[in-house]
Amino acid sequence: RKEVEQDPGPFNVPEGATVAFNCTYSNSASQSFFWYRQDCRKEPKLLMSVYSSGNEDGRFTAQLNRASQYISLLIRDSKLSDSATYLCVVNKGWQGNLIFGKGTKLSVKP
């Protein structure tokens, strides 16, 4: 099992759609979880941290299921500017390095 696994996509959706990304991780000792976005030929940028209780930031909702070692990101009312690659990120156990998934590409069309 890969350390962090994501559906590579691409996800092609119309503006206004709701889209969900899933991610699984293999290390049960992982403590920190994040979603990053990366625009073409740019550096990754933090989108949001993911907390055990789930958290929401505007149109974005992140969920964590520790028992299943599963993380999700929900984007509501998609905008053209949401087009990017979304990276699931997990730490490699306490004080371990962050492991980045290969990303899921999202393309929002008018």
Add this chain to the structure above:
Amino acid sequence: GAGVSQSPSNKVTEKGKDVELRCDPISGHTALYWYRQSLGQGLEFLIYFQGNSAPDKSGLPSDRFSAERTGGSVSTLTIQRTQQEDSAVYLCASSPAGTGYNQPQHFGDGTRLSIL
């Protein structure tokens, strides 16, 4: 600015030459990370520093790659006898503390390395 600074932003060199890439993390960040990303690929972890020590250097692809960090701040990544497969964007990131504290990493703009 107050972000992670990397230099040079672009580097073109001939195969076999040595290159040195520099990363200046956000002031006060104790953790520093190097990654590389080939075109269309995901991030490949290279090495992680906590202060001046490197608890995880498992990602360095060969002994041609080395990195150091002095004074708990600036880090340099050195690639000796470069090969064409070393061509990639080299990204540096820093975080306030180790990743166990749920601290995200903040990335620099990267160094785009091209080996001719």
